[in-house]
Amino acid sequence: MSDSYKTLAREACDEYIVKHSRFIGYAKPVKTEKEATDYINEISKKHWDAKHNVYAYSIRESGVKRYSDDGEPQGTAGMPVLNVILQEEVTDCVVVVTRYFGGVLLGGGGLVRAYTHSAKIGIDAAEIITLSKWTVCEIQCEYTFYGKLETFIRDFGGVIEDSDFGENVTLKFRIKKGLEESFDKKLQDLSNGKVNFSQIGEVIAGE
Numbered sequence: 446m447s448d449s450y451k452t453l454a455r456e457a458c459d460e461y462i463v464k465h466s467r468f469i470g471y472a473k474p475v476k477t478e479k480e481a482t483d484y485i486n487e488i489s490k491k492h493w494d495a496k497h498n499v500y501a502y503s504i505r506e507s508g509v510k511r512y513s514d515d516g517e518p519q520g521t522a523g524m525p526v527l528n529v530i531l532q533e534e535v536t537d538c539v540v541v542v543t544r545y546f547g548g549v550l551l552g553g554g555g556l557v558r559a560y561t562h563s564a565k566i567g568i569d570a571a572e573i574i575t576l577s578k579w580t581v582c583e584i585q586c587e588y589t590f591y592g593k594l595e596t597f598i599r600d601f602g603g604v605i606e607d608s609d610f611g612e613n614v615t616l617k618f619r620i621k622k623g624l625e626e627s628f629d630k631k632l633q634d635l636s637n638g639k640v641n642f643s644q645i646g647e648v649i650a651g652e
Contacts, residue, residue, distance in 0.1 A: 448577055451534050452474050452535055453571040453572065453574070454474070455571055456571065457472060460563075461566065464547060464551060465547025469542065469543040470564055470567025470570075471540065471543070472538060472564075472568045473539055473571065475502065475504070481539040485498070497514075497542075497544040497546075498541055499544070499560060500513050500526065500541045501523055501527035501530055502530075502539035503527070503530050518553060522556060523560075525556075526542055529564040529565050529568065577652065578649055579621060579648050580625055580646075581606075581619050582618055583645050584618075585616075585640075586614055587613055594636075594640070597631070597635055603618045604618060606619060
């Protein structure tokens, strides 16, 4: 499984109207299939009076991908929504598109375009982010080395999480997983072998 992947930043929605039909695209980050189905049920309950509540979701860990046309002609609704998820390369997410029928038939092609667009605006509203695996590290150093070390960590692409100013400076930070050896080599060069770091954990976080 890759050390980085794309998902959604938050729950959000957007809507538009075509030929008097109102389409609302909901999108939300989820971690499990149960979270996805719970959200689908929540939106379906909220819009119990809607003609259709079409959905699709993709779960990273299990590899599960599911969709439903919810009464629309087969292939015109759920699959287009799932296709947007796949094309945007997002996972651990669920998209629900609610349709209030406006009395004018859209035809197969019109439905595909409408559900595709609704899924896309929902995902855009939720914002795509990249999450990566990071190694959480800690370093202790003298105050005279602190400024140089802080600059080095940031230039390396690391993220400083916490600084403790006691007898010495203790920095807690994270670097991309897999770069520990390269970081150590450059740190040794920078400090003439006087400063070492320890790995204290792992975390999945944004860039």
